[in-house]
Amino acid sequence: FFFSRGQSSALRDEYYGGLLAGGFDDGGFCLSRNQSAMLRKPSPYKPSTYLVKMLRRYEDRHRRCGPHTASYNKTTEFLKSRGAAARSAEMECKYVIWTPLAGLGNRILSLSSTFLYAVLTGRVLLIDRGKDFSSLMCEPFPGTTWLLPRDFPISNMRSFGLGDALSYGSLLRNKRIRNDVVDRPVSGPPPPPFVYVHLVGDYSLQDIFFFCEQDQLALREVPWLLVRSDNYFVPALFLNSIFEPELRFMFHEKEAVFHHLCRYLFHPTNKVWGMVTSYYQTYLAAATERVGIQIRVFDKGEAPFEVVLRQVINCTLQEKLLPWVDQKGAVSEADRRKTKAVLITSLYSGYLEGIQNMYLEHPAAGGMLVSFHQPSHEERQVKDKEDHDMKAWAEMNLLGFADVLITSAQSTFGYIGQALGGVKPWILLRPEKAAVPEPACVRDISMEPCFHSVPHYVCREKKNGDNSKLVPYVTHCKDAPWGIKLV
Numbered sequence: 011f012f013f014s015r016g017q018s019s020a021l022r023d024e025y026y027g028g029l030l031a032g033g034f035d036d037g038g039f040c041l042s043r044n045q046s047a048m049l050r051k052p053s054p055y056k057p058s059t060y061l062v063k064m065l066r067r068y069e070d071r072h073r074r075c076g077p078h079t080a081s082y083n084k085t086t087e088f089l090k091s092r093g094a095a096a097r098s099a100e101m102e103c104k105y106v107i108w109t110p111l112a113g114l115g116n117r118i119l120s121l122s123s124t125f126l127y128a129v130l131t132g133r134v135l136l137i138d139r140g141k142d143f144s145s146l147m148c149e150p151f152p153g154t155t156w157l158l159p160r161d162f163p164i165s166n167m168r169s170f171g172l173g174d175a176l177s178y179g180s181l182l183r184n185k186r187i188r189n190d191v192v193d194r195p196v197s198g199p200p201p202p203p204f205v206y207v208h209l210v211g212d213y214s215l216q217d218i219f220f221f222c223e224q225d226q227l228a229l230r231e232v233p234w235l236l237v238r239s240d241n242y243f244v245p246a247l248f249l250n251s252i253f254e255p256e257l258r259f260m261f262h263e264k265e266a267v268f269h270h271l272c273r274y275l276f277h278p279t280n281k282v283w284g285m286v287t288s289y290y291q292t293y294l295a296a297a298t299e300r301v302g303i304q305i306r307v308f309d310k311g312e313a314p315f316e317v318v319l320r321q322v323i324n325c326t327l328q329e330k331l332l333p334w335v336d337q338k339g340a341v342s343e344a345d346r347r348k349t350k351a352v353l354i355t356s357l358y359s360g361y362l363e364g365i366q367n368m369y370l371e372h373p374a375a376g377g378m379l380v381s382f383h384q385p386s387h388e389e390r391q392v393k394d395k396e397d398h399d400m401k402a403w404a405e406m407n408l409l410g411f412a413d414v415l416i417t418s419a420q421s422t423f424g425y426i427g428q429a430l431g432g433v434k435p436w437i438l439l440r441p442e443k444a445a446v447p448e449p450a451c452v453r454d455i456s457m458e459p460c461f462h463s464v465p466h467y468v469c470r471e472k473k474n475g476d477n478s479k480l481v482p483y484v485t486h487c488k489d490a491p492w493g494i495k496l497v
């Protein structure tokens with residue numbers, strides 16, 4: 011293992027400016043935790059001292075309340091005595107459980123959002139590990155675990171869905187929880203011990219109320235929340251006036267929220283990190299510039315192969331991200347001081363060859379050395395398959411080494427790569443009716459992910475409206491114009 015970016019380790023900050031807790035020896039169990047900061051580009055965004063303080067405070071809480079501690083055992087008892095009032099005085103620790111939904115990119119987004127919610131509300135985050143999550147990610151919190159124990163009294167986390175009797179929306183509709191009494195009188199209904207929070211695109215108005223101030227007060231005394239989401243719902247937390255002042259203190263640069271969350275929470279396991287580092291060192295490290303191109307096709311009818319290929323080529327040439335070809339075919343000495351390594355990630359083969367063919371008849375102008383690499387082409391998306399997910403996670407990390415990124419609109423896969431790298435991407439707009447979009451790509455306004463399933467209800471105004479108009483740092487997304495994002 012070596013440091014390839016020409017900087018000595020002394021100049022590097024191993025812990026991302028305090029984002030990661032130092033002085034923690036896990037016996038080599040998670041190499042990426044100590045190595046990633048040395049290998050990735052230094053971030054232009056520094057975490058605030060307040061964020062660092064909140065993270066250390068969270069880690070302490072997690073150690074104190076983690077699985078099978080006395081506090082955890084006590085709070086789990088509330089689930090057995092169903093319907094019993096959980097008075098806050100009896101409750102040392104409160105929890106939020108996350109359960110996976112959709113592809114890996116979506117999972118990383120909803121898990122980060124749920125973690126930030128836990129930090130803000132003094133809860134402890136535990137995760138339903140699914141089939142293979144623990145073979146992808148290391149434990150993020152030193153000296154404890156985030157894995158929900160297998161003997162947790164509720165075992166069928168993934169059976170919860172829209173309209174479930176225990177969902178926040180249903181509980182509100184059935185008046186089993188009240189969001190209209192600010193300081194719940196002692197005589198009011200006791201809070202249920204468990205509430206399912208459905209934050210998926212099909213959510214009802216009452217589910218959406220979860221993001222509102224009154225509702226957060228109502229949920230304060232609920233010991234167990236279960237969140238199921240496929241979205242990055244952090245922008246909605248910023249719109250909540252209870253959370254907003256805290257969030258402003260934590261994140262001075264709004265466009266770096268997910269960048270910090272991602273680098274803090276998601277450390278590839280040794281197996282995945284081995285795939286990342288060996289590929290990086292072999293094909294990408296030596297180049298003077300790395301260009302990442304992530305090609306995601308949602309609908310082959312609207313976006314056939316030839317159209318997407320033309321779009322990618324148009325984008326790289328119009329925006330001068332790849333060199334033009336030397337039409338005269340002038341034989342110039344290759345300038346070995348300038349090399350570009352182009353990393354292509356896609357489910358499909360063909361794109362690499364198509365892009366590479368640009369230089370088949372004519373050399374790159376200026377004699378630049380350009381090389382193309384694609385680590386895998388799985389051909390189709392598979393769920394919960396370990397080696398498939400490992401490749402996806404490794405490739406998101408490899409995209410994170412890019413100096414320049416081109417990503418497909420609306421793809422959460424690309425959102426993860428751009429956040430890991432701290433790079434604002436060029437977005438390949440989604441083709442419609444098999445036409446090459448013009449312009450082929452546009453520069454994003456920030457590297458934050460887009461919240462796709464944006465609530466149409468504006469809490470502060472108590473009516474439906476446009477949530478992009480409330481604060482200057484939440485605006486509509488370029489890649490999904492109906493969505494909202496932090497800038």
Ligand code: GDP
Pocket residue numbers: 112113114115116117305306355356357386388390391392398399401402403405420421422423424
């Ligand atoms: P999204 O659907 O583009 O928002 O991204 P997700 O990550 O949520 O889901 C897409 C899934 O398809 C990924 O998790 C992978 O399983 C697979 N996939 C999509 N694109 C790629 C790719 O470029 N490389 C690999 N290895 N897998 C991909």
